[in-house]
Amino acid sequence: MLCITCKTGKTKKGKSVITLQKSGAIFVIKNVPAQVCRQCREAYFSSEITAKIQDFATKLTGLGIETAVINFEKIAD
Ligand SMILES: [Zn+2]
Numbered sequence: 185m186l187c188i189t190c191k192t193g194k195t196k197k198g199k200s201v202i203t204l205q206k207s208g209a210i211f212v213i214k215n216v217p218a219q220v221c222r223q224c225r226e227a228y229f230s231s232e233i234t235a236k237i238q239d240f241a242t243k244l245t246g247l248g249i250e251t252a253v254i255n256f257e258k259i260a261d
Pocket residue numbers: 187188189190191192193221222223224225226
């Protein structure tokens with residue numbers, strides 16, 4: 185797909201990092217599959233992956249965890 189941010193770069197399959205803030209908690213999720221722009225490195229994530237990360241963050245905040253670095257490959261089925 186064509187990058188929405190720079191409008192000139194094309195994206196390719198890759199991995200990226202998401203920083204998620206949720207009710208005062210901050211989580212960093214590494215190795216998240218994404219479409220990454222070859223030019224500006226902007227990353228695009230599928231709604232399925234975003235939902236999975238949101239669910240996981242909700243679980244963690246429910247346990248009282250306020251910060252964590254998560255390897256997506258370990259939580260993905
Ligand atoms: Zn771009």
